[in-house]
Amino acid sequence: MDGSTSSGCHGGRETMQAAARTAGKSETLDKLLADYPRGPHDQPQSMCPAFGSLRVGLRMRRTATILCGSACCVYGLTFTSHFYGAKRTVGYVPFNSETLVRGQVYEDIRNAVFETAKPENYDAVVVINLCVPTASGVPLDRLPKAIDGVRIIGIDVPGFGVPTHAEAKDVLAGAMLRYARLEAESGPVARPRALADMPTVTLIGELFPVDPVGVGALLAPMGLAVGPQIPSREWRDLYGALDCTVAAAVHPFYTASIREMQDAGRPIVGSAPVGYEGTAAWLDAVAAAAGVSADAAKARALPAIRGALEANRINARVTVSGYEGSELLVARLLIEAGAEVPYVGTACPRTPWSEPDRAWLEARGTHVQYRASLEQDVAAMQDARPDLAVGTTPLVQKAKALGIPALYFTNMVSARPLFGPAGAAALAAIVSAQTRGQERFARMVSFFNTVGSGETAGYGFNSIPKDPPGSRERYRKAREAKARAAQAVGT
Numbered sequence: 001m002d003g004s005t006s007s008g009c010h011g012g013r014e015t016m017q018a019a020a021r022t023a024g025k026s027e028t029l030d031k032l033l034a035d036y037p038r039g040p041h042d043q044p045q046s047m048c049p050a051f052g053s054l055r056v057g058l059r060m061r062r063t064a065t066i067l068c069g070s071a072c073c074v075y076g077l078t079f080t081s082h083f084y085g086a087k088r089t090v091g092y093v094p095f096n097s098e099t100l101v102r103g104q105v106y107e108d109i110r111n112a113v114f115e116t117a118k119p120e121n122y123d124a125v126v127v128i129n130l131c132v133p134t135a136s137g138v139p140l141d142r143l144p145k146a147i148d149g150v151r152i153i154g155i156d157v158p159g160f161g162v163p164t165h166a167e168a169k170d171v172l173a174g175a176m177l178r179y180a181r182l183e184a185e186s187g188p189v190a191r192p193r194a195l196a197d198m199p200t201v202t203l204i205g206e207l208f209p210v211d212p213v214g215v216g217a218l219l220a221p222m223g224l225a226v227g228p229q230i231p232s233r234e235w236r237d238l239y240g241a242l243d244c245t246v247a248a249a250v251h252p253f254y255t256a257s258i259r260e261m262q263d264a265g266r267p268i269v270g271s272a273p274v275g276y277e278g279t280a281a282w283l284d285a286v287a288a289a290a291g292v293s294a295d296a297a298k299a300r301a302l303p304a305i306r307g308a309l310e311a312n313r314i315n316a317r318v319t320v321s322g323y324e325g326s327e328l329l330v331a332r333l334l335i336e337a338g339a340e341v342p343y344v345g346t347a348c349p350r351t352p353w354s355e356p357d358r359a360w361l362e363a364r365g366t367h368v369q370y371r372a373s374l375e376q377d378v379a380a381m382q383d384a385r386p387d388l389a390v391g392t393t394p395l396v397q398k399a400k401a402l403g404i405p406a407l408y409f410t411n412m413v414s415a416r417p418l419f420g421p422a423g424a425a426a427l428a429a430i431v432s433a434q435t436r437g438q439e440r441f442a443r444m445v446s447f448f449n450t451v452g453s454g455e456t457a458g459y460g461f462n463s464i465p466k467d468p469p470g471s472r473e474r475y476r477k478a479r480e481a482k483a484r485a486a487q488a489v490g491t
């Protein structure tokens with residue numbers, strides 16, 4: 001479940017890319033490369049990218065999601081989906097070398113799609129090609145566009161083409177938005193369930209459920225409301241999302257979704273309402289895009305945010321790294337709350353929509369690393385020796401081994417509000433609780449005194465394990481005897 005290494009899960013990435021191009025997938029690969037560019041180094045370490053698309057599909061009502069890929073990939077993806085509480089069936093079309101080579105796997109996918117696409121059950125069926133079917137050129141674009149009114153969306157999400165699972169969310173969200181936009185352009189479409197009676201702002205990015213409510217409160221004085229989000233929870237919400245006055249790229253890496261919004265004629269606003277300055281700038285940008293005044297909204301929101309920041313001061317040095325795409329926003333909020341943040345690393349790419357955050361952070365001495373690798377994150381942490389390291393699982397493990405308090409980014413961000421006054425209070429509370437643990441970590445490190453690390457890992461070892469006496473010699477003789485016996489057979 002790691003699509004990041006240069007060797008890839010199924011052999012070399014270059015080999016897979018070459019195979020995919022030979023099999024007719026050049027256009028798909030070029031589009032992925034344009035939308036999700038590689039960074040200064042190859043690709044950040046991340047889980048299998050397809051998980052992002054799968055998750056977006058599984059979270060949508062009346063949507064079936066079918067994977068086509070190697071059994072080991074599908075096992076890992078299904079396991080992870082259920083670990084994160086999917087509560088939905090993951091469809092699977094298996095293949096073997098014969099069905100792949102003969103093209104039968106495409107027929108199997110087609111049959112599965114026809115069997116699944118029942119309008120009484122589903123609005124849409126999503127089929128996701130993983131690495132091997134993409135490299136083999138399984139042509140999902142030849143699937144029917146709809147069956148009995150059920151939309152069929154086929155996407156290629158190979159680990160050798162999509163750098164992170166965050167961006168893979170956009171691959172599916174963008175494909176769905178495109179489909180919905182073309183539907184809306186060609187005739188009347190279903191009305192979204194909860195339709196605001198004010199002009200709306202579409203928030204782009206997976207957010208903690210309280211955040212859209214908080215953003216709605218920020219926008220209300222401007223006569224604006226929060227519309228359905230992208231990724232959406234239901235097909236008809238896509239029409240509502242497209243029908244906004246302003247689209248807010250609060251997660252800045254949704255390149256395909258943003259393109260669809262632009263093609264629908266919607267203005268895009270970057271950054272997000274984090275902290276005092278972030279919220280003020282964001283409200284100004286939204287107001288300018290919507291042609292209204294931000295004064296009333298700022299007068300209502302900013303004093304509350306200032307109050308929350310002042311009541312929850314953070315007196316600590318913090319490094320931030322993650323693969324969610326909101327790392328720069330978290331760093332901004334930490335700095336406004338008083339923290340020193342020397343480094344922020346994100347697995348996501350640099351896009352125009354995070355530019356205000358990058359400029360703000362760099363003006364305050366923070367090093368911003370896009371497409372950050374684990375090695376860069378670890379080196380930055382070792383160099384900065386923070387009071388708290390916020391990062392991915394392997395970084396957190398490393399930090400704890402060094403006695404540095406650490407916090408898993410995903411748990412912190414996805415389980416707490418980030419925007420407006422609620423975000424300011426929530427983040428400060430968890431940071432101060434964690435930094436208080438520093439002394440406990442130091443005690444733990446000195447208590448264990450390297451037990452269980454390096455060659456002492458495992459029960460019963462307290463030094464470098466020794467070979468049993470004479471074993472090397474015995475093995476050498478056995479190998480030689482075997483080689484001699486093989487030669488004798490050959491003569």
Ligand code: SF4
Nearest residue numbers: 003009048073131159
């Ligand atoms: S789909 Fe590709 S990146 Fe994902 S686990 Fe399988 S081989 Fe790895």
